Amino acid sequence: MGKTLFDKIWDKHVVAHVENGPTQLYIDRHYCHEVTSPQAFQGLRNRNLKVHRPDKTYCMPDHNIPTLNQSSPIADLISRNQVDTLTKNAAEFGLTHFGLGDPKNGVIHVVGPENGLTLPGMTIVCGDSHTSTHGALGAIAFGIGTSEVEMVLASQCILQTKPKRMRIQINGTLGKDVLSKDIALYIISQLTTGGATGYFVEYAGDAIRDLTMEARLTLCNLSIEMGARGGLVAPDQTTFDYIKGRAYAPKGDAWDAAMAEWKQLYSDEDAVFDKDVVLNAEDIEPMVTYGTNPGMGTGISGSIPTLEEIPESSRLSFLKSLDYMGYKPGEKMLGKPVDYVFLGSCTNGRIEDFRLFASYVKGKKKAENVVAWLVPGSWSVEAQCRKEGLIEILEEAGFQLRQPGCSACLAMNDDKVPAGKYAVSTSNRNFEGRQGPGARTILAGPLVAAAAAVNGCITDPRD
Amino acid sequence: MEKFNTLTSRVVPLPIENVDTDQIIPARFLKATSKEGFGDNLFRDWRYDKNDAPISSFILNDSTYSGSILVAGKNFGSGSSREHAAWAIAGYGFRVVVSSFFADIFKNNALNNGVLPVVVSETFLAEVFETVKNDPQATLTVDLENQRITNNARAASESFEINAYKKNCLLNGFDDIDFLLSNKDKIEAWEKQHG
Numbered sequence: 236m237g238k239t240l241f242d243k244i245w246d247k248h249v250v251a252h253v254e255n256g257p258t259q260l261y262i263d264r265h266y267c268h269e270v271t272s273p274q275a276f277q278g279l280r281n282r283n284l285k286v287h288r289p290d291k292t293y294c295m296p297d298h299n300i301p302t303l304n305q306s307s308p309i310a311d312l313i314s315r316n317q318v319d320t321l322t323k324n325a326a327e328f329g330l331t332h333f334g335l336g337d338p339k340n341g342v343i344h345v346v347g348p349e350n351g352l353t354l355p356g357m358t359i360v361c362g363d364s365h366t367s368t369h370g371a372l373g374a375i376a377f378g379i380g381t382s383e384v385e386m387v388l389a390s391q392c393i394l395q396t397k398p399k400r401m402r403i404q405i406n407g408t409l410g411k412d413v414l415s416k417d418i419a420l421y422i423i424s425q426l427t428t429g430g431a432t433g434y435f436v437e438y439a440g441d442a443i444r445d446l447t448m449e450a451r452l453t454l455c456n457l458s459i460e461m462g463a464r465g466g467l468v469a470p471d472q473t474t475f476d477y478i479k480g481r482a483y484a485p486k487g488d489a490w491d492a493a494m495a496e497w498k499q500l501y502s503d504e505d506a507v508f509d510k511d512v513v514l515n516a517e518d519i520e521p522m523v524t525y526g527t528n529p530g531m532g533t534g535i536s537g538s539i540p541t542l543e544e545i546p547e548s549s550r551l552s553f554l555k556s557l558d559y560m561g562y563k564p565g566e567k568m569l570g571k572p573v574d575y576v577f578l579g580s581c582t583n584g585r586i587e588d589f590r591l592f593a594s595y596v597k598g599k600k601k602a603e604n605v606v607a608w609l610v611p612g613s614w615s616v617e618a619q620c621r622k623e624g625l626i627e628i629l630e631e632a633g634f635q636l637r638q639p640g641c642s643a644c645l646a647m648n649d650d651k652v653p654a655g656k657y658a659v660s661t662s663n664r665n666f667e668g669r670q671g672p673g674a675r676t677i678l679a680g681p682l683v684a685a686a687a688a689v690n691g692c693i694t695d696p697r698d
Numbered sequence: 699m700e701k702f703n704t705l706t707s708r709v710v711p712l713p714i715e716n717v718d719t720d721q722i723i724p725a726r727f728l729k730a731t732s733k734e735g736f737g738d739n740l741f742r743d744w745r746y747d748k749n750d751a752p753i754s755s756f757i758l759n760d761s762t763y764s765g766s767i768l769v770a771g772k773n774f775g776s777g778s779s780r781e782h783a784a785w786a787i788a789g790y791g792f793r794v795v796v797s798s799f800f801a802d803i804f805k806n807n808a809l810n811n812g813v814l815p816v817v818v819s820e821t822f823l824a825e826v827f828e829t830v831k832n833d834p835q836a837t838l839t840v841d842l843e844n845q846r847i848t849n850n851a852r853a854a855s856e857s858f859e860i861n862a863y864k865k866n867c868l869l870n871g872f873d874d875i876d877f878l879l880s881n882k883d884k885i886e887a888w889e890k891q892h893g
């Protein structure tokens with residue numbers, strides 16, 4: 236029987252099997268940020284341990300950092316302490332660190348791929364659930380907790396129970412202005428947020444093949460929101476073209492050797508998945524969420540479900556969620572007022588997202604009542620916006636770029652949406668309070684965000 | 699890590715589905731560099747209003763209920779990988795979380811901090827909520843060695859799953875790093891083979 240892509244990568248990285256227990260898996264790349272690592276480094280110190288392979292870990296602060304005046308010391312002293320702690324830990328343990336002010340700094344899941352640090356066939360972990368992003372290049376990438384960060388630092392290994400394999404095929408061609416963010420929100424609305432729990436997902440089908448590399452990153456990023464351990468796409472010419480020439484990508488003979496290996500990375504014809512899901516690209520329209528988890532989504536022309544459409548046991552949670560959002564069952568989403576717009580995060584903070592946003596707002600004006608935060612995912616995205624003249628287009632329309640970081644995606648810095656306000660956000664979580672206490676989040680792609688920013692309400696970008 | 703064997707305790711019921719990690723511990727409380735103190739902010743925004751006054755209707759503020767077993771609706775712990783969620787639950791004093799479904803990363807994080815996630819059937823879960831509603835003094839017994847959970851008021855019991863390795867870790871208070879470090883020769887052999 237053939238092997239799935241997941242199995243090929245997994246099997247190669249098995250160091251040992253624990254009897255009646257998990258697998259000890261070797262990790263090729265470890266990313267580290269300031270929030271989930273301090274206790275892990277302290278753990279090493281307590282046990283008097285060194286980092287086993289300092290060459291395989293890359294550190295950078297992203298969660299806490301301000302998106303204005305990054306060259307001044309961080310005003311919030313607790314945040315500053317956490318960011319400084321990462322700097323000190325990286326120095327003490329001999330790790331590469333892209334600190335504040337470094338041109339390579341940015342949100343880890345944007346920085347890794349754009350520097351060629353994330354490569355096909357790798358096992359990749361980070362103390363962050365959206366590590367699933369890196370699967371877009373054909374890697375097994377997943378988020379881990381802080382105890383596991385400590386394990387990887389100490390041994391370059393992790394103990395994992397092998398997940399089941401699911402294939403999600405999207406066949407057909409996407410409609411106009413339907414983006415990979417919409418595919419992801421559509422899948423989650425179909426599967427629910429726990430629908431892929433226990434699985435690792437491979438995305439396949441023509442609609443996925445047709446996606447650019449950055450669009451695939453957005454899709455894999457959201458795998459965790461359907462409960463999956465991670466998601467991946469088999470590498471192809473799109474992948475290879477994207478990687479070639481990036482800072483840490485293999486060069487010369489090493490490139491040829493890598494290509495020979497990468498070309499073997501696909502699921503065999505006769506590979507069997509534990510679960511197969513087949514969906515149609517034509518059924519997908521631009522999506523928005525109306526509730527407080529990413530599975531509570533609808534096509535933009537659709538409505539919030541009525542109470543009768545919700546299973547009885549879930550009604551209490553459904554109503555609690557709508558109550559938080561200030562919505563009622565059965566209401567239409569088009570025309571709902573919007574106060575804030577956030578373009579950014581590891582989901583939609585890449586150059587293609589800024590191009591899309593700029594293409595919509597070009598020649599239009601930002602709605603007066605909307606506060607817009609446009610936050611590039613990294614300094615390299617910022618530089619590219621500058622180079623392509625996007626900044627002028629955005630400024631002309633009344634928008635300014637802020638400095639890179641996680642920003643309003645989780646509101647650990649000052650970018651907090653006030654209580655009761657509505658934010659259309661290109662990030663990945665609409666949980667209660669995610670963007671600030673009491674903030675109400677509507678998840679969407681960059682085009683829906685642009686349309687909301689210009690019109691001050693939920694608007695179909697295709698109109 | 700603290701050992702776990704058998705626990706009989708009253709329970710705190712939270713019959714809400716999809717309790718995500720941002721509810722368990724909101725992001726603005728993740729700035730600490732140690733593992734201490736997270737229990738104070740467990741369920742912060744459900745527990746306190748914006749002036750930091752306790753919200754009396756929330757279960758943790760209702761003295762009718764207490765105990766070291768948290769019982770929650772299905773899909774508990776979805777969202778972020780933040781282990782702070784497990785530290786908050788452990789820090790508050792819970793040793794067991796019971797639900798009909800857990801998010802993957804949360805489950806691992808809990809186990810790595812000596813908190814036992816127990817998956818029960820929907821029926822068992824509904825009965826526990828019912829029992830505790832009728833009698834807040836009612837207790838559950840969780841027996842790790844025999845992998846059984848019992849709703850004592852009804853003498854209803856169910857077995858639960860846990861992999862043998864993790865069970866052994868919890869029973870003996872071992873953690874994964876001890877294990878991995880004892881395997882160093884295998885790690886080096888793998889590295890030699892794969893360059």
Ligand code: SF4
Nearest residue numbers: 365580581641644645
């Ligand atoms: S952008 Fe948001 S989801 Fe991505 S790493 Fe930062 S906080 Fe997490």
